[in-house]
Each structure stands twice: as structure tokens, then as C-alpha cells.
Amino acid sequence: MSSLLRIVRFTRSLAPLYTAIIIASVLTSVAALAVPFLIGHATDTVAGALAGETPTGTAVRAVVLIAAAVLLAEIANTVISNVGGWFGDVMSNRMRTILSVRYYDKLLHLPQRWFDSEITGTIVARLNRSITEVTNFMKMMSNSFASMLITTLAVLTISAWYAWPLTVLLLIVFPVYVWLTSLTSVKWQKLEAQKNEQVDIASGRFAEVVGQIRVVKSFVRERGELEDFSRRFRSTDATTRAQSSHWHRMDVIRRAFLNLVFFAIYVIIFVRTVQGAFTLGEMVLLIQLMTMAKAPVESMSWVIDSAQRAIAGSRDYFRVMETPVDPRTAAMMAARPEGSRDGEADGAAGSAAALVRSVPGAPVVAFRGVDFAYEDGEDVLRGIDFELARGEKIALVSESGGGKSTIVNLLLGLYEPSAGSIEVAGHPSAEVPLDQLRSRIGVVFQDASLFSGTIAENIAYGRPEASEQEIVEAARRANADAFIRRFAGGYEQVIGERGLKLSGGQRQRIAVARAMLKDAPVLVLDEATSALDTKAEIQVQKGLDELMAGRTSLIIAHRLSTIAEVDRIITLRDGVIDEIGSPAQLAASGGIYAQLLDLQSSGDTRRLARYDITA
Incomplete structure (x- = not known):
């Protein structure tokens, strides 16, 4: 239950709604408890009239008034419970908003590495499932749990007044029933996690397929995708059977125990009534009270079932919320919209950082001995060291997978170097808030x-x-x-x-x-025209030429004509800088760029393609 209590703390701004719901629950319980007393009194009045102890006219007036009181109590119960239900609906929707906005806010500030190992559709499916389960449970609890608790306490107190053995039996049945139910929790939640994993994966693939439907149809993969989707959902059938069998076996035991205890309760009530300890009205009163006490016990399995789903959902939710963020997102997260600030701090929020200004005379961008590896793999970049002066145009050239796009990703702060540093406007990029860093850089990707x-x-x-x-x-x-x-x-x-x-x-x-x-001062072109035909490329290139005018530009090039117009070219070989120089210098050096020119002259398009170069 700690996960659910954490949700309450996470949404503490809803305290006024929680309070309104509890007040409505108290009033509903009072109205509901009045009915057994009224019916018990009516029973004694009728019995007295039948026994000749009360005049018929007096008894008729009395039972009519009692019936009117019952009507008022029922109307009050109906109205107040619906008012409480309205507050519960508002609370549930507001909670969904808070949890969803916080989740989205967190996703927007998670490091790129986290997304590299996640499927987009799975992220969305997890959001929908976990928040739906949590909000549904909290709505159910807010609308029923408080009234159930109040009613149960009232029944225990009243039954103790009439016959303490009834209270003792009720005090036994509640904890034992909850204990028997809790025995299923560990296994149930483990099986539920297995089902959720398969459903999330299938839902993630579903979203991925819809987003790439042209590819699916082009490669005639409809049947294969459907079979994989069906297989994952079918795999949940066996899990559900095992889960349900375990749950219902325990339910038989729980209900058998419950029935035995209430058998003893009814025996006590009936025998003591026969013995004259209770009037008929008191017997009716106690039977109704016991029925009211039995209802929350019988619904306990449903409550715990919903609670377990909510606990599983909240764990998935907080697993994402607890993922560390880049400290440089502090200024960005400090400006979260309303609804995302409720609850626990992520440890990254703080006051907005002061604007970082350029250091006079410093290079616009500088890589200082940068090494980088994805996860724990082999370094893809080693000892990268170069500067980009104001207004300069630099092109990066390497074989496919040589590290060009990785340099761009590092510059944008999507990843952190494993060694060395990157400077922007004379400041280490690690000290520049990401929003300020990225505001200085305009990007045109290969994919628009x-x-x-x-x-x-x-x-x-x-x-x-x-x-x-x-x-x-x-x-x-x-x-x-x-x-x-x-x-x-x-x-x-x-x-x-x-x-x-x-x-x-x-x-x-x-x-x-x-x-x-x-209008950022630094421009990055990541193979911005490589996917276009010649006509479209010419049209886009005109726009790029206009865009690069007067800007500091870092270009991942794929056209030799573009490379020829830059100030300097950096060639990479196996993640290491091979050469740096002007197009004219590198054309005569015999290195990668000179080889590319020779390949272009010879029309060897196959080998040019290794370098993402088109003639």
C-alpha cells in the first residue's frame, strides 16, 4: 500500500476534494445507519399493535411517520452519495491530469539513452494502463472506502451495546478475511506483471506498425505482424488461467470462513431473541446491521484485486518517475506547467538558471579530447579534438557508422562524453542548461x-x-x-x-x-538532402545556402560539391580524426577526401556509398 500512499502524497493538491469526499461518506453512512433503527422501531410498533399493546390508530400513525423518516433517510443517502460521487469523478479526472502531465514532463526530460532502449508504443501503453488502474482504484476507494470504514466501526460499536459476542466475531472475521486475501498478493502480482509485460510489448508494436504501415504493406508483413500480436495476447490466457485459479481457490476458502462466522452470528441473534433478550425490532435491527457489516467484508476481495492492479500500475509509473534526469534540465523542469508540480520533487527542479553569455574570443564550439561509447560498448569516438570559429563552415566525412551523427548528438547534449569535454560559446557544455544550449543550435536532420x-x-x-x-x-x-x-x-x-x-x-x-x-547562431545539417532526388535536392540546397549565410555551420556532408564549398573538412576513420584541412589541402593529401574525389572521377558509386557520398 506504500505505492498508493505515495500517489496520495504525489497528488496532495487534491486534499480539498479528498476532504469533501470523506465528509460526503460520513453523511452517507449516518443516513444508511438510521434506516435499520427506523425499521427496527417500526417492527416493534407493528408487533405491539398485533399484540394489542398499542392502539391501532396510534400504531398506524407511528409507522407512517417512520416510513416517512426512512424515505427522508434514503433520499438523503441518494443525494449525498451522488454529491460525493461527483467529487470523486472530479478528483479522479484531476488525478489523471496530474499523473499524466507529470509523466509526460518526465519523459520530455529523460536522457536520450533511456529512449534508446524503449519502444515508443510501449511507453504510451504503460502510461494509459498504469494511470487508468491507479485513478480507477482511487476513485473507487474515495467513493466507497470511507463510508465502508465508518459503517463498519458504527456496526461494531452498536453490536457491542446489544451483544458483545457479535462484536467479537466481527472483530475476528475482518482481519482473518483480509489475511486470507493477502496470501494471494505475491503470486497474483507476479502473474499480473507477466501479463502487463506482454500487453505493453504488443501495444508498443501495434503503435509502431501503425506508424510504419506503408513499410508493413510493402513487405507483405500483415500476417506476420498479426500473428506476433496475437501470440503475445494469447500468452496472457495461460497466465490469466493460473492467476484466476489461484484467486478463486482462495475465494472459496475466504467465503467458507465468512459463512461459518455469520452462521454463528445469526444463531446468537435468533436464540437470544427466542430467549427474550431481544425484541423483534432489535432482532431486525441487528440482522440489518450484520448485513451492512457483511457487505464490506464480501467486497474486500474486489477491493484488494483493484488495489493490486493499482499497486502494479503505480510501480510501473514510479519506475519511470524515478529515472535520473540530466542535471542540466533543472532550469527547464523548474518551469513546468500547472498540474506537473504536484507531489514529489524529482531532484532536478530548481530555480531558473541565469543566461549563459558567450566568452569574448572563444570558439563557438570546441571538442576537447572527447571519447564516447554507447552504454558499455566499445568507444565509437576517441580523442575528438577540433574548434569551430564564428561564421566557419566545417564538414564531417567518414564511412557509414564512423561517428558523424554521434558528434552532432553530443553537441546537442543528447549524450554525455565518457571522457573529454565540449565547449559552447567558451563554456563547458556540461555547465550550460540544456534549453540554453539547444536554443543556440538550429538543426536540419536527414528526416525532416x-x-x-x-x-x-x-x-x-x-x-x-x-x-x-x-x-x-x-x-x-x-x-x-x-x-x-x-x-x-x-x-x-x-x-x-x-x-x-x-x-x-x-x-x-x-x-x-x-x-x-x-535563427540560432549555430547550424547543424545532418545529411539534410541525402534522401532526396536531384530536383528536390537542388530546391532544398538553395534554402540551405540561404540558411548557412553568416552562420557557424557543422555539416554532415553527402555531396562533394557541398564539401568543396566549406572552410574546413574533418575526416574520421574508425572513430578517430584522420585529417583536418581545407578542401584544397585535403584534395592533395591522399587521405579520405582525396580518395573520394578519385572515386567520383572514376564513377565508383558503390564505394562512394560507403561514405554516404553521392557524386
Whole structure:
């Protein structure tokens, strides 16, 4: 239950709603407890009239008034329970909002390494499942647990007044029943975790397949994907059978014990009534009270079942929430939106960091003896050392997998070097908050990575506050304005998920416009035109030339003509810098760049492809 208590602490801003729900539960319990007393009194009144002890007219008036009191109690119960239910619904939805926003906020600030080992669809499935299970349980508990607890305590007190053996038996049945139920917890939760794992994997694959449906259809993999999806869900059948068998075996034992104890309770009530210790009304009162006490006991298995699901879900939730974040996200996380600040601190939030200013005369970017390895593998970069001066254009060239994109990822702070340091504007990048670091860098990736929504929204993604005029100007400079205006919706044209309604060249020109509007002093081009045909490449390249004008640029090149226009070229071989020099210097050095020129002259496209180079 510590996980559930942690959820309560995590959402402590909901305390007013919790209080309202508890008050409603108390009033509901009072109204419910009044009914057995009223019916018991009516029973004694009727018995007295039948025995001739009470005049018939008096008895009729009395039972009518009692019936009216029962009606009022039931109406009060109905109204108050629905008011409490309304508060419970609001609380549940608010809790879902808080937990979801906190989860999303956490995901946005987790290091890239964490995402490298996760499937996107699984992350989403885990969010939906865990939060749904937690909020459903908390809603159920808030609407019923308090009233059940109050009613049970009241029944114990009242039964002790009439006959203490009844209270003793009730005090035995509650803990024993809960103990028998808890015996199933360890095995049940283990089996539930196995089911959740398979469902999360299948759901993750489902999302992945939907996102790559063209690939699935092109390779005729519909049947294979369906079989894999079905296999994972079918595997949960055996787990569910074992889980359910264990649970229901224990339920038989629990209910048998419960029935034996209540057999003893009813025997005591009936015998003592026959012996004259109780009136008929008191007998009816006690039977109703015992029925009220039995209901929460019988529902205990359902409560514990829901609690176990919620505990499993909360563990998955907090497993993500406890993942360490990069300390440089402190300033970013300090500005979380409302609903994401409730509950426990992640240890990263703090006051917003002061703006880091450039050191006069320092290089814009500098790599100082940088080594890097993914996880615990072999280093993919070793001793990387170079500087990028203001306004300089540098191209990175290597074989595929030679470390070019890794250098870009390190510059963007997506990963941390295992040795050495990276400086930006004269400051170690490790000391620069990530939002400030990335605000200085504009990126155009090989994959344009657009979002669903309008063209204008995608261009303004890095500057949401940009005016319409600024968006249009960026598109014009990116050589995109003409094709945008040909759409029926113009800049408000919805482009679909990942921009699928656009051609590759159009997507890249939107990406170039997005980088232009961001107007960062450092530009990174990560093979920005390598996936395009010649015509689209020329169109995009015009936009890139406009974008690079006056900027410090780091280019992962794939066209020799682009490489020839840069200030310096850095060639990488097996993760180590092989050469650094101007295109003219390296053309005569006999190194990688000179070899590429020779390959281009000979038309050896196969060997050029090893370097991601097209002639």
C-alpha cells in the first residue's frame, strides 16, 4: 500500500476534494445507519399493535411517520452519495491530469539513452494502463472506502451495546478475511506483471506498425505482424488461467470462513431473541446491521484485486518517475506547467538558471579530447579534438557508422562524453542548461521530423510566438513559399502525421524554414538532402545556402560539391580524426577526401556509398 500512499502524497493538491469526499461518506453512512433503527422501531410498533399493546390508530400513525423518516433517510443517502460521487469523478479526472502531465514532463526530460532502449508504443501503453488502474482504484476507494470504514466501526460499536459476542466475531472475521486475501498478493502480482509485460510489448508494436504501415504493406508483413500480436495476447490466457485459479481457490476458502462466522452470528441473534433478550425490532435491527457489516467484508476481495492492479500500475509509473534526469534540465523542469508540480520533487527542479553569455574570443564550439561509447560498448569516438570559429563552415566525412551523427548528438547534449569535454560559446557544455544550449543550435536532420498539424505550426515549432509575416518570410527564404501557397489551405494546410501529405523535398524545405525561423547562431545539417532526388535536392540546397549565410555551420556532408564549398573538412576513420584541412589541402593529401574525389572521377558509386557520398 506504500505505492498508493505515495500517489496520495504525489497528488496532495487534491486534499480539498479528498476532504469533501470523506465528509460526503460520513453523511452517507449516518443516513444508511438510521434506516435499520427506523425499521427496527417500526417492527416493534407493528408487533405491539398485533399484540394489542398499542392502539391501532396510534400504531398506524407511528409507522407512517417512520416510513416517512426512512424515505427522508434514503433520499438523503441518494443525494449525498451522488454529491460525493461527483467529487470523486472530479478528483479522479484531476488525478489523471496530474499523473499524466507529470509523466509526460518526465519523459520530455529523460536522457536520450533511456529512449534508446524503449519502444515508443510501449511507453504510451504503460502510461494509459498504469494511470487508468491507479485513478480507477482511487476513485473507487474515495467513493466507497470511507463510508465502508465508518459503517463498519458504527456496526461494531452498536453490536457491542446489544451483544458483545457479535462484536467479537466481527472483530475476528475482518482481519482473518483480509489475511486470507493477502496470501494471494505475491503470486497474483507476479502473474499480473507477466501479463502487463506482454500487453505493453504488443501495444508498443501495434503503435509502431501503425506508424510504419506503408513499410508493413510493402513487405507483405500483415500476417506476420498479426500473428506476433496475437501470440503475445494469447500468452496472457495461460497466465490469466493460473492467476484466476489461484484467486478463486482462495475465494472459496475466504467465503467458507465468512459463512461459518455469520452462521454463528445469526444463531446468537435468533436464540437470544427466542430467549427474550431481544425484541423483534432489535432482532431486525441487528440482522440489518450484520448485513451492512457483511457487505464490506464480501467486497474486500474486489477491493484488494483493484488495489493490486493499482499497486502494479503505480510501480510501473514510479519506475519511470524515478529515472535520473540530466542535471542540466533543472532550469527547464523548474518551469513546468500547472498540474506537473504536484507531489514529489524529482531532484532536478530548481530555480531558473541565469543566461549563459558567450566568452569574448572563444570558439563557438570546441571538442576537447572527447571519447564516447554507447552504454558499455566499445568507444565509437576517441580523442575528438577540433574548434569551430564564428561564421566557419566545417564538414564531417567518414564511412557509414564512423561517428558523424554521434558528434552532432553530443553537441546537442543528447549524450554525455565518457571522457573529454565540449565547449559552447567558451563554456563547458556540461555547465550550460540544456534549453540554453539547444536554443543556440538550429538543426536540419536527414528526416525532416514534422508533426501533424498545419504547415505554419511546423515552421513556427521553434518559435511559437512568431508572427504570420515571420513564418512566411522564413518559408520564402527556404524556397518553400511557392508550393505552400498551392495548397488549398495554404499555411493552414494540415499535413498529416510526420508530414506524410508532403513530398520528401517539401518536408525538407519546411524543416529548413523551421531552422531559419529559430535563427540560432549555430547550424547543424545532418545529411539534410541525402534522401532526396536531384530536383528536390537542388530546391532544398538553395534554402540551405540561404540558411548557412553568416552562420557557424557543422555539416554532415553527402555531396562533394557541398564539401568543396566549406572552410574546413574533418575526416574520421574508425572513430578517430584522420585529417583536418581545407578542401584544397585535403584534395592533395591522399587521405579520405582525396580518395573520394578519385572515386567520383572514376564513377565508383558503390564505394562512394560507403561514405554516404553521392557524386
